[in-house]
Structure formats: structure tokens, C-alpha cells
Amino acid sequence: MSLLEMNSICKSYRNIDFETQVLKDITLHINEGDYISIIGPSGSGKSTLMAIAGCLSKPTSGEYILDGEEVDKLSDRKLSRVRNEKIGFVFQAFHLLPGVTALDNVTLPLVYSRNPPSDIKERAREVLAKVGLEHRLHHTPGQLSGGEQQRVTIARSLINNPPIIFADEPTGNLDSKNGIETMKTFDKLVKEGKTIVLITHDSEVAEHADRIISILDGEIASDTKRQPSNLPEKL
Amino acid sequence: MNLLSSLAIAVTALLAHKTRTLLASLGILIGIASVIVMVAIGKGSQQEVMDVIAGMGENMITINAGEMKRRGGRLRLSGNVTTLSPRDAERIANEIEEVELVAPFEEKRMNAKFGNNAAETTITGSTVDFPLIRGYRIEKGEMFSERDLKTASRVAIIGKTAIKNLFGEEDPIGQVVKVHFIPFKIIGVFEAKGVDTNGLDQDDLIFIPLPTLMRRIVNQTHVSRIFVKISSRENISKASEKIRELLRESHKLNDEREDDFTLVSQLDLEEMKRETSELFTKLIVGVAAISLLVGGIGILAVMLISVKERTKEIGIRRAVGATRSDIVRQFLYESLIIGFLGGGIGIAFGVGLTLGLTHWGNWTLLLDQDSIWTASWVCAVIGVVFGVFPAIKASKLDPMEALTIE
Known part of the structure; x- marks a missing residue:
């Protein structure tokens, strides 16, 4: 069974006198452990696709099943729980709470968790160590470099151990060195069994994935699996 | 999410904007303090008047020749009888x-x-x-x-x-x-x-x-x-x-x-003065209502600004799993705290001023416990009433829109 299943998803925004169709009839299946890139030029609808896949926005029509749950029909409360437990986000602009320490930013999802673990701080330290930030626990985003901020974001996406992580232009605000570091982290996470969806317009970033889906004008233009050259390494 | 962590979030947010928090509670503070002092002045003067009436003669009836008419709140004799x-x-x-x-x-x-x-x-x-x-x-x-x-x-x-x-x-x-x-x-x-x-x-x-x-x-x-x-x-x-x-x-x-005579008893005088002081009380309540309304609008304005300014924060919280009601609660607690902060300082201020005026100002003021209790309730109600609208507004935002807003 697919981890993520989209059937005929449409999304349109209604203005005063005309309707813009951002997504047209998207059908997409993603399996557990997949490493996927969604590419397309700006305005192609890839960010909207991520918003719907990440339960940040609801589709206008179509069916969306995530981890066996029909999320397009869920109430706000249940949808929030899905975001909390099943999805991790890494954003281009990091989206960390300003003035709050790295440690507290990382624990934020657990604040809204239904059954938060007792060792919150301990787990936050663990994931921050995993992204190499054990020495920056009490720094606020303003005191961290772009690369460090992005690693805090990754740590936050991991804290609740969700099966799937969406990364929207994760290297967009980083220099090439930090970009490479970030991508290495994602590669590592896939090897640990996470499902990762990269949204990008950068073909170099997209190349890291095993499957590249390209979006054009709200439709899937191509869906290609990579040559199995890397497969032995994965196995 | 439990009460304690909601409160902690609200307190942290308010501490991050100390000046704004204080300004928002200032309206409530002044309103509550002035109500307490005014009620105390009213009660004090009422007590003073009652003392004077009793001092004029206990259980006394005054028989005045001719008809007495009330002019400007005072009794005046008319005609020569x-x-x-x-x-x-x-x-x-x-x-x-x-x-x-x-x-x-x-x-x-x-x-x-x-x-x-x-x-x-x-x-x-x-x-x-x-x-x-x-x-x-x-x-x-x-x-x-x-x-x-x-x-x-x-x-x-x-x-x-x-x-x-x-x-x-x-x-x-x-x-x-x-x-x-x-x-x-x-x-x-x-x-x-x-x-x-x-x-x-x-x-x-x-x-x-x-x-x-x-x-x-x-x-x-x-x-x-x-x-x-x-x-x-x-x-x-x-x-x-x-x-x-x-x-x-x-x-x-x-x-x-x-x-061709007018009887005025001590009871009549007391009644008359009571009417006057009731009028004064109504006036106080009116002024209090207005000043507290202004205080409430202060909270409303600050909370609306706060919501607008923190749209991205709302988006972030929603993205990591906050429900609509989590967001409502967060902002509601903030406005409640502002209300109580203003109310608390206002009560302290009002009571202090009352005691100070009695002690050093040689005024007769009577502290009224009811007005303090009422003030506390009013603070809570204002906090909720004027916080609800911005809180709901904040929760209504689509998480994606909240995140991408500039």
C-alpha cells in the first residue's frame, strides 16, 4: 500500500471575477521509503502541491489518502494531529520562531502532541546532535547562520519521528557548501527509512532523489525513476 | 495541549513585547483605579453627609412655616407665613x-x-x-x-x-x-x-x-x-x-x-441625600463603563496588531500541529493576562491612592470591597470579550497562507 495516495486532486483559487486553477487532476502515489523530487518552474503549482500533500491546505476536489487516512475529509483537529504526527516540514525560509532557542524551536511540535514524551528535552538534544548542532542548543535563530538555522528546522521535522518529510526548496537560502551539507543530511535520512519529498526548481538538488516528478502548469509533465546506478548502494 | 503550556506560551509572547503589553493594560489599569477611588470618594462623602444629618439632631422633625421647595437639591422656604x-x-x-x-x-x-x-x-x-x-x-x-x-x-x-x-x-x-x-x-x-x-x-x-x-x-x-x-x-x-x-x-x-407649613424629618433628609448619592453612583458607573470600554478597545487594538504581526508564527504553529482552538486559546490567554495585569495593578493603585488620600489628604474615603471584586470580574470579562475576536481571526487563517504572508 502507498504511504501517500492522491487521486484527481484539483486546487483552484477564486478571485472576485475569475478562477485560477493551480492544480489540475493530479494523481500521485508515493511509497514508504521513497526519495522523491518534485520539480518545476515557479508558478507551476509545485508549492501548492506540497501544501496539500502536507495538509497545510485543502484540495478543491479529489481524494487524498495519507498513511491510510482520508485526510481531505478530516476536521481541523484531526488534520492538525496528522501534521503533528505524520509530517515533518523543512522550509526554504526556515520558519523558526524568532527569539526562541534552538532547543525550544525543536520541541515545538511536542507542545502540540497528544501524548508528549516525558523526556522532551532529551529527545530535542538527540535530534539536534544528529544534525550536528549539539553546541548551539541555547542560541536563537538570530544568533545562528543560515545553514545552522536550516539544520534546526530539520531537527524540528524529526522530533516527532514522522514517516514523511516535505522539504520546500531546502537549499534555496543557503550557500553551496551548506546546501551540500543539507542534502547529505536528507540522503542519510532516506537511508534510515524516512520518506522524503523535495520540492525544488534546482535540477542538481532534484538529482539526489530516486524519482523525479516534474510539474508544469498544474499538471504532472513527467514521472521518471532514476537509473538503478545508485541502487546497489541503497541496498 | 495542556493549560500550563498554553499559559507559558502566552506569557513568553507577552514578555517579548513588554512595552506593548503594558500599554495595552494601561487603559484597564486607569479605568479600574479611577473606579475604585471614585467609589471610595462617593461612599466617603455619603458617610460624611449621613453623619452631618445625624449631627443636626437625632430623630428630629423640623416644622417650617410656609411651603418648602426644593431648588438645586436644597430646601428653601417660600413666602412669608x-x-x-x-x-x-x-x-x-x-x-x-x-x-x-x-x-x-x-x-x-x-x-x-x-x-x-x-x-x-x-x-x-x-x-x-x-x-x-x-x-x-x-x-x-x-x-x-x-x-x-x-x-x-x-x-x-x-x-x-x-x-x-x-x-x-x-x-x-x-x-x-x-x-x-x-x-x-x-x-x-x-x-x-x-x-x-x-x-x-x-x-x-x-x-x-x-x-x-x-x-x-x-x-x-x-x-x-x-x-x-x-x-x-x-x-x-x-x-x-x-x-x-x-x-x-x-x-x-x-x-x-x-x-401652610412643611414637615421635614430626618428620614426625609436622609432620603434626599440618598437620592443624590445614588445619582452620583450612577454617574460613577457610567464613567467606569466608558473608561473600561476604552481600556477594552486598547486590548482589542493591541491584540489585532499582535495577530497581524505574528501571522507567520501562527502558520509555523499550525504547520507543526497546533489546532484552531490551540491558537484561539493562546491569544485568549494573552488578552486575559493583559486584562488581569491591568486590573491587578489598577486595583493596587486604586486602593493605594484611596488609603493615601485618607491618610495624608485629610479626605473621607471609604474603600468598597464590592467595587474591588466587581473590578476583578470586569477585567476577566474584558480580557475575554476583547480577546475573542482577534483570537478567532488568528485561528481562521489557512496555515499555508499564514506561512507565505509577507
């Missing part, structure tokens, strides 16, 4: 059992002379019951006697203000004061009594036997007032009715004619 007489006073004393003391009374503003000093004062004529009814006490010397009344003696008891004006520092006892060219011997001094409910100085008087005043000075047989003391408070209304009947009969008034 000559039907009220010392004979009426005698009959009231003899025929009405609830009556304890009766004092027919006449007064006139006149010049009094002592040596080369002259000062205008109130020449008051009445009987020996007058000081007992009106609560005047002899401080020095003695009262005149029944005999002095019968013989219309030229003796006088003098009040503190009149002493100051005529004698200065000199001891008045035994001295002779001339009123209307008639010499009066000062035999006693009244204790100071202060002002009455109309703000008149009750110590500016020279008190002489009524017959002396009527025959030798004003040359009339009627009086303008009779003071009556009733045996107990419960009997005041009943006695009033009896006095009215007696006077109507005595003045030969048939059913078609109005009273």
Missing part, C-alpha cells in the same frame, strides 16, 4: 405622646457689637430644648433657664465663629454684647459643630431666649420653625402625621387648603 406660633409648639409637646422635646425657633441675621468690634451673626431665639434637639453642647459657662424664658432675660450663649469674629482671643464669658442696641450678657459657649448639609456654618450664632428675640428685637408673635425630637426612629412617620393633623386643626385649614 405668620401662622406658626410658640402656642403650636406647646400643643405638640402636650398632645402628642411620641414627642420628647419641642423647640420653637426664630433667627435673624444681624450685627452684634462688642466694644468697637461689630460682626454680622445669626441671632437665634429658642427654648431650653433647642440645644438638646440640635445637638449643641455647652463647652463653657451654662445654659439659660426656664426662668430666663419667662422673664425674657438678656442673656446669650455664643458659638465659636461668632466668638472669633467679635472677641478674637478674648474670653467671652461674662462680657456684654450689644444686639440692636440691647445689651446681652454672655453666659455660655457652645462646642464647635461645623457645617450643616447645606454648607452653612452652625457655629456662627448668638443664642438667646425666644421671648427676648420676639419681643425685644423682631417684634413678632409667630416663629419660622419648630424643632421636634421624637422618642424613637420608628415613631418618626407616625408622629409626623399627628403633627400635621394637629397643625391643620390649629391653623383652621379646611380640606381644600394646602398645608
